[in-house]
Amino acid sequence: MPGPKVPAAQSTLRILRFLASRKGPVAASSIATALELPRSSVYHLLAVMTEQGFVVHLPEERLYGLGIAAFELSSAYTRQDPMARLGEPLLRALVDAVGENAHLAVMHGRDVVYVVEERAPYKPSLVTNVGVRIPAHLTASGRSMLAGLPPAQVRALYPDRDSFASRWESTAITTPGQLRAELSRTRERGWAVEEGDVTPNFASVAVAAHDHRGLPVAGVALTFLGHKIDDEQRAELVGHVRRTAEALTRRLHGAVPGGGG
Template identity: 60%
Template sequence: MPEPKVPAADHTLRILTHLASQRGPVPAATIAHALGLPRSSVYHLLAVMQERGFVVHLPEERRYGLGIAAFELSSGFSRQQPLTRLGRPLVAALVDRLGESGHLAVLHGRDVLYLVEERAPRRPSLVSDVGVRLPAHLTASGRAMLAALPPAQLRALYPDRAAFAERHPGATDAAPWTYSRLKADLATVRAAGVAGEHGEVTTGLASVGAAVLDHLGWPAAAIAVTFAEDAAAELVAAATAAVTEAAATLSRRIRGIR
């Protein structure tokens, strides 16, 4: 890595990024060791960030965590809808390229929430639309994002069988949904790099989706394409490659990389 042109700014951002990746507040010495920075510099920068509200100091525990100003940055990110603005042109290009409908969705609890919906001309109507929620484990978008979650987070979302909703029970599902079945399906997704579903949302339609990952590897969103369940193998292959490429492009863009 080249030396930063503004070391103090670089160190400040590295500290904030490190704090954001931790499960809870951490000691300043731990931050300095993890980032390879002088302790004195870390203490000075933390003091300034504390004054500005970006970190909070827990004196009894001698630890530092993210402050309210850091949360406000996150809220600003949500208000400006960069995922929607950056993702819509990519989804539109997918639709033009494949002639099939495309979507951009985010994970919201155990559901996917659709932010972008681009319908291809003369294609079947879909239940998904902007603002619609569907059970994540039934959709290609949802499976792509669930596969990127840590095991503990996944287990917290699906603690028992009651957590699994089904749209067509007994019709398209080979077996009842359980946590073991979900884990097996997500292992397949991780191995393939993309997720698929076949008739589990709408009978006769299938989808492929890929996760959009943030700088910490967290699933920020997913891009998917829907087509007829009996579509030609060439179309399925083209859709798989296209959503993978689009998701990778959006992953770079939300990190500020072209």
């Protein structure tokens, strides 16, 4: 028998679902109209959710979008067994095909968390053990996912220089402008890369897997000794990574960018 309804809780969840269904942040008035809620209630609930990190307010644009806490809830789900179970056989096949270390990561706030790691025989161990967190903007897998998010959402995650502070010493990207430029290059290429930003002498290439809305939910990556892989070999590795990411997208019943199945 269902329990008593809690109007504020219902309205809060409806607002979160609505924000999750949008491609980017929206105005409070649009939320109130779409959900047929009083504007005063919408503003009050948005203020509470902003304080708790589930919603981010972009005052210059007068828009509201999902906050870091909402991303953490989402990636908490994808970090569980379903994602690992779906990804592990694909990454094993990827490693067998190319002989390099492969890993699968999901977003957790401004970090990536590694949920699958497959090591190739006789290859050096890396820092991408399952459960390890690394700032997303430094990693190929993180960049592959960030490049697929709406620009306003990226601005909400990285509003200023302080957003890039971390225990990692890399100075590859330290400002919102540098991040925008890198993500633009990533979108143009169709895949992400990092060169020694996480571990000296090592490079990584990555492609994102997507959900049913075409939004990135995980990053498939290969890591290798950069000086041992020439441009032709790197292009071949990227092709394998792309096919693996597309296969994972299909397993997730997602939308493959470019109209794939």
